[in-house]
Amino acid sequence: MRFQLNDQIVLITGGSQGLGREFAHKYYHEGNNSKIIVVSRSEKKLIKAVDAISGKTVGTNLSPEETGKLNKNAKLYYYPCDLSDHEAVSTMFDRLCELEMLPTQVYCCAGGSIPKLFKDLTGEELDMGIKMNYSTTLHIAHKVAQLELSNCHLILFSSVTAFFPFIGYSQYAPLKVSLKALVGILRQEMLQNRISCVYPGNFQSEGFELEELTKPDITREIEGASTPISSEDCCNKIIRSLESGYDDITTDLIGWFLMSLDMGLNKHNNKSFLWILQLLIGTIVNLLVVPIYMLICQFQIKRWFNGQQKKK
Numbered sequence: 309m310r311f312q313l314n315d316q317i318v319l320i321t322g323g324s325q326g327l328g329r330e331f332a333h334k335y336y337h338e339g340n341n342s343k344i345i346v347v348s349r350s351e352k353k354l355i356k357a358v359d360a361i362s363g364k365t366v367g368t369n370l371s372p373e374e375t376g377k378l379n380k381n382a383k384l385y386y387y388p389c390d391l392s393d394h395e396a397v398s399t400m401f402d403r404l405c406e407l408e409m410l411p412t413q414v415y416c417c418a419g420g421s422i423p424k425l426f427k428d429l430t431g432e433e434l435d436m437g438i439k440m441n442y443s444t445t446l447h448i449a450h451k452v453a454q455l456e457l458s459n460c461h462l463i464l465f466s467s468v469t470a471f472f473p474f475i476g477y478s479q480y481a482p483l484k485v486s487l488k489a490l491v492g493i494l495r496q497e498m499l500q501n502r503i504s505c506v507y508p509g510n511f512q513s514e515g516f517e518l519e520e521l522t523k524p525d526i527t528r529e530i531e532g533a534s535t536p537i538s539s540e541d542c543c544n545k546i547i548r549s550l551e552s553g554y555d556d557i558t559t560d561l562i563g564w565f566l567m568s569l570d571m572g573l574n575k576h577n578n579k580s581f582l583w584i585l586q587l588l589i590g591t592i593v594n595l596l597v598v599p600i601y602m603l604i605c606q607f608q609i610k611r612w613f614n615g616q617q618k619k620k
């Protein structure tokens with residue numbers, strides 16, 4: 309399935325800000341004869357996003373209640389929906405079916421993290437992590453599977469933390485690992501669909517700014533190797549990889565390197581021309597470097613905890 313921006317109906321979850329809004333902007337300005345539907349919980353943020361993308365208020369609300377004002381010739385649409393609610397997702401797809409706007413590409417950008425030590429998280433924050441990072445993608449993928457949208461290209465957004473879950477990301481990384489597992493299974497079951505998975509490193513977004521407020525220093529120290537890039541750069545890197553036919557995509561060197569350590573049983577369909585290099589690097593580094601790094605990492609973490617004790 310050759311990837312292109314033109315002649316698509318592209319559904320972007322998490323399209324009200326950050327990376328999702330960047331993709332919407334890219335399709336709006338470069339995708340000829342494409343329709344864009346941005347989805348998130350907040351109608352207010354969606355309206356702000358469509359204004360920012362198009363420079364004027366042209367976004368059309370696709371909700372059933374807005375049928376009277378529907379402009380079928382518009383390019384940019386929005387649909388407020390809490391994607392962690394299976395029924396709400398089902399209603400959204402019913403609506404898209406009614407309007408003959410079932411998607412040909414789906415970007416599952418909805419997600420976000422609250423970096424804290426596990427014991428410092430609230431039950432609500434833990435539940436939010438599961439909903440925001442897993443359920444939102446799960447229900448969308450489930451509807452694509454059930455409707456047998458065989459020409460639909462699913463693009464899931466995991467994270468580098470799926471290759472190396474580390475201290476401070478207990479509310480987030482396990483769910484990004486789950487997405488990696490889901491991708492492996494869907495690739496075996498949904499043979500008619502192209503299923504891509506993106507493992508971004510850090511990039512500047514509203515979500516990134518928010519997570520910086522609670523991120524423990526030790527977490528920031530470990531992830532220092534992933535310097536935040538702009539959302540626009542991240543978007544363009546991902547589009548270039550998709551256009552090159554890759555389906556397991558990273559956005560920085562450390563992400564590519566950590567993916568090489570995680571080749572396992574799910575990466576053998578990776579079309580990266582560097583795939584064999586990744587396999588070789590992964591084998592050698594897993595054997596010779598990882599044991600040493602994990603000792604250093606444990607020392608770093610123990611030193612940080614000792615420092616925390618002294619502060620008390």
Ligand SMILES: NC(=O)C1=CN([C@@H]2O[C@H](COP(=O)(O)OP(=O)(O)OC[C@H]3O[C@@H](n4cnc5c(N)ncnc54)[C@H](OP(=O)(O)O)[C@@H]3O)[C@@H](O)[C@H]2O)C=CC1
Pocket residue numbers: 321322323324325326327328347348349350351353389390391392416417418419420421439440441444465466467468507508509510511512513514515516
């Ligand atoms: N920024 C980074 O450094 C990295 C980000 N990632 C991943 O990339 C993706 C995009 O990240 P980023 O741009 O920073 O995200 P942001 O946190 O900036 O935006 C998250 C988006 O998801 C939407 N959203 C959250 N919960 C729901 C829900 N239940 N239903 C519908 N929409 C929802 C939000 O809109 P609303 O509040 O209106 O619902 C918002 O539009 C995420 O999956 C993130 O985990 C991965 C690695 C690094």
Ligand SMILES: CCCCCCCCCCCCCCCC(=O)[C@@H](N)CO
Pocket residue numbers: 420421467468469472480508509510511516519530531532533534562593597598601
């Ligand atoms: C031989 C072994 C070497 C190991 C080096 C370890 C380097 C770890 C870099 C981790 C980068 C994590 C980026 C997370 C982005 C993200 O998902 C958050 N911003 C949440 O949004």
